[in-house]
Amino acid sequence: MEEVRNRLIVALDVATMAEVRQLVEELGDAVSYYKVGMQLFYGVGMECLDYLRQQGKDVFLDLKMHDIPNTVAQGAASLTRLGAAMINVQASGGTAMMRAAAETVAETARKYNLPRPRLIAVTVLTSMDENEWATLRNAASIPDQVVHLAQMAKEAGLDGVVASPQEAKLIREACGREFAIVTPGVRPRGAALNDQSRVATPADALKAGAHYLVVGRPITAAKDPRAAALAILEEMRNAE
């Protein structure tokens, strides 16, 4: 299993490069992996990826693609060329879409002699609780749907899924040890939930089988982001 430091992904949900630079400098060598999402990528584009690469950091480019198979596959090909370590699609786009993306990512990496990014699928957003889930009129429960989408993603050739730590154990049982489970919805004991619903502590997420923990505001909005990250890393180490 990878070193704990490489399993904490800090979500850079900020709007400007000035904020990125400040956080990355403050966090220093404590953090080696960052998540770049819609706010930052749509706002500043490649500048954030170039900067993080210069700093020697890995990047999860979290754009959650969702469209017809050809469109997502071509989007995934373009993202593969950007050099992120991990990219993602929405599992609810279906098996054909996920398979097309997986094939195109592998082909593009081969063609341009690039490392193949991990391709993972978002299952059910961690902000969703049972009440909101009911409004979508899905017949399955949240855990059943998450496991079903994870099995579809595995069958389509993806490397893993994004899910709540609350479903990590079920996914691990259904999809095996090699299938990556990336969990947002991580909150140290006593931290504000913000808009998250299906949450767990860093220790509980790891014990349930999460491979990577995605943590944003508990670190980035902390008075001392480095101290907050170090406390989470310590909790992760003790949970192993």
Ligand SMILES: O=c1ccn([C@@H]2O[C@H](COP(=O)(O)O)[C@@H](O)[C@H]2O)c(=O)[nH]1
């Ligand atoms: O189901 C999902 C999928 C993605 N996310 C993303 O993770 C981070 C979590 O940030 P916090 O500040 O720790 O809540 C954020 O960038 C989301 O876009 C998620 O939370 N849930």
